[in-house]
Amino acid sequence: QVQLVESGGGLVQAGGSLRLSCAASGSSFSNYAMGWFRQAPGKQREFVACISRSGSMTEYTDSVKDRFTISRDNAKNALYLQMISLSPEDTAAYYCAARPARPWRISTTATDYNYWGQGTRVTVSS
Numbered sequence: 001q002v003q004l005v006e007s008g009g010g011l012v013q014a015g016g017s018l019r020l021s022c023a024a025s026g027s028s029f030s031n032y033a034m035g036w037f038r039q040a041p042g043k044q045r046e047f048v049a050c051i052s053r054s055g056s057m058t059e060y061t062d063s064v065k066d067r068f069t070i071s072r073d074n075a076k077n078a079l080y081l082q083m084i085s086l087s088p089e090d091t092a093a094y095y096c097a098a099r100p101a102r103p104w105r106i107s108t109t110a111t112d113y114n115y116w117g118q119g120t121r122v123t124v125s126s
Contacts, residue, residue, distance in 0.1 A: 009120030022096030
């Protein structure tokens with residue numbers, strides 16, 4: 001089992017940047033494929049980015065490609081989401097999620113993830 005705690009959210013102007021972090025504790029972090037999801041007010045939770053256990057494989061939803069970068073540091077038990085060129089459409093609560101997986105497996109599907117953080121809110125003003 002793994003516990004996840006997100007941080008780094010806040011209020012930023014359009015065009016600005018933020019770096020979200022997700023601290024993991026409990027079971028061995030390197031055994032988990034990780035993902036970032038977000039949920040805007042009144043909308044369903046959506047996939048943002050995911051990364052394999054080693055970090056060698058990543059995938060992004062189209063709307064954040066070339067603006068967001070997912071990464072992980074297994075030595076620090078940490079997952080990151082670097083976000084640049086933020087727009088009001090990026091306003092949401094951002095959640096990190098973990099799933100036990102084989103080394104090469106990643107998933108864009110929320111129901112594939114077993115563990116979730118409590119979320120960190122990102123608000124982008126126009």
